[in-house]
Amino acid sequence: MTTVDDGVLRTADGVPLKRSLRRATARRRTRTFMLVVPILAFLMVTFVMPVADMLFRSVDNQIVSSVLPRTTIAIQSWDPLSEALPKEFVFEALVLDIQESFKDKTLGRAGRRLNFEKTGMTSLFRKTGRRAKLITEPSYRDQLIAVDKRWGELDTWKLIHRESDAVTESYFLSAVDLTFDESGDVSWKVEERRIYLFLFYRTLWMSALITVFCLLLGYPVAYLLATLPTRHSNLLLILVLLPFWTSLLVRTTAWIALLQSEGVLNDLMVFIGVVSEDGRLQLIHNKIGTFVAMTHILLPFMILPLYSVMKTIPPSYMRAARSLGAPPFLGFLKVYMPNTVPGIGAGCILVFILSIGYYITPALVGGQTGTFISNFIALHISETLNWGLAAALGVILLAVVLFLYFLYDRIVGVANMKLG
């Protein structure tokens, strides 16, 4: 071993102590990080990439350009503001594309895609597809217009020009009730087709009201649990945890049994005589159903964070307030309540986040007037197949949720979340 006497502390093999420590720390950090590598890789494939895939669909617009590749290139030379139809070679490209994609049976996809923007496009493409094989020589333009006069309209070509880009903003516009008008400018949709802003608004205000209901019902219960001796409160806590642990569908089913017009509550009210046999109340398949069932389902998520905060407030605070002359209510308002604010914040944000993304319960008890934005996302994915619009609605919803999640992390800290 060589000894260098320069005042630097060294390990037995001559490495300066500082460097050795740094290396050891780095090694430990890497080793620790290896523990989370498997889970990160797993979530990446099973969760993050799927969600990213879904979100990307909100701007992805490759249907038209993949079904009509020649037209997509040819139409770039056309100026949509020129007030003149595209030149002959663009029509030729379109005829060739339509002939080919009709044979491959992909033409319908382009028609359906354009139909989201302008009704009638599906039938236009279907009709043209059937007749396009007869068009083999110029003039392509005149023959196409002979098949359907819409091929002679500027709007049709403006639409194809706009949607042949690989990226589109039309789904997002649609998700906030905007559209491209005849001249290609952004404008509001016609009155009766404006539904999504209203739906976002409804999702938000109904969720806010559900959060308020949960707070009003949860606060007294949490207070009771926190002030009772532990052995009593543990028993009562089980009554809170039981619904929390019971299947969502079981709870929704229970509310259907209770609330429907031939259900338990209505029967009871008819029996007591509060309502007449013909005057049975409509308590389900509307907003009331969503409010009641969702409040019930989300209530434990309010009680648990409130309870865990209230448990840490020493009872001596209230006694001190009383001994200083505060009446009970004032003492509660001035001393106890301010101490529970973190719990109120945590519970409210959690309930609100969970509520605005709900799908199952509104779908089963919400009817027409009590459904949320999630229900429309599901509708566009499985029924209308307008995946781009579903994705755009999803992006907006997710943005709201992530903002609240960020807020939650700031206020409570994700690491402090407790369950049961």
Next chain:
Amino acid sequence: MPPPLHAPPSERVWYYAFRAICVLIFIFLVGPLLVIIPLSFNDLPYFTFTPAMLAFEEGAYSTKWYWEFFTEHSWQQAVKNSFLIAVFATLISTFLGTLAALGLSRPEMPFRKTIMALLISPMIVPLIISAAGMYFFYARIGIASTHFGVILAHAALGIPFVIITVTATLVGFDHQLTRAASSLGSSPTRTFFTVIVPLILPGVISGALLAFITSFDEVVVVLFVGSVEQRTIPWKMFSGIREEIRPTILAVATLLVFVSILLLTTLELLRRRSERLRGIRPQ
């Protein structure tokens, strides 16, 4: 505690009023679950009490909806699927989640907060968005409409629950114990299995139970990622409520209430054991 005898009457009235309000809220919480139990024994296919039931007539009650559940093939297949999917999803998320929680509890973990936020996100992202994304992406990589695909999806959804419960157990973990074990000559592996595992096991099991119930109750993702072959109990209930509403659903719901009571009891016992092991005594 009740107000003292010298308390003014207004205070005592308020005390009992408050208790009464709380009782009502507890009825709101638990009542609906209790109501479905007698309803599931209804002889007629209604979702309400018939006059005969209220009169306690003998023929008004029957167990036929339970029979239907236990004998009908599609329900039995659903039970099998539910357990199969939930068990494997739980194993995956518990294994990966415990490993990660052990890492996250160490002070030298880099990017701790970011990783934590990412691991919790499957619980926060609206289910419909996750489900739709999985539907498209799993189809692209060829695992949509397979048990494997649904298991992976449910494992992802169960991870936050495992992370939350296991990290909570590790918060009170006394790192002196592992140091004591090493100083007594125990190898890291042996320390892990004889010191760390017994101490965090209650937390791991409660995390696993939460992951299990998450998968067992989950319906949105199964609806999108799965096909009829992967039909689970919640799927059957969901389509049952939407299409033809039969009291069989109430029978299943009653059975599920008992399943959750069972799980809850297990969890409570585990919590007590964990507190005892960590030296926390109930006051």
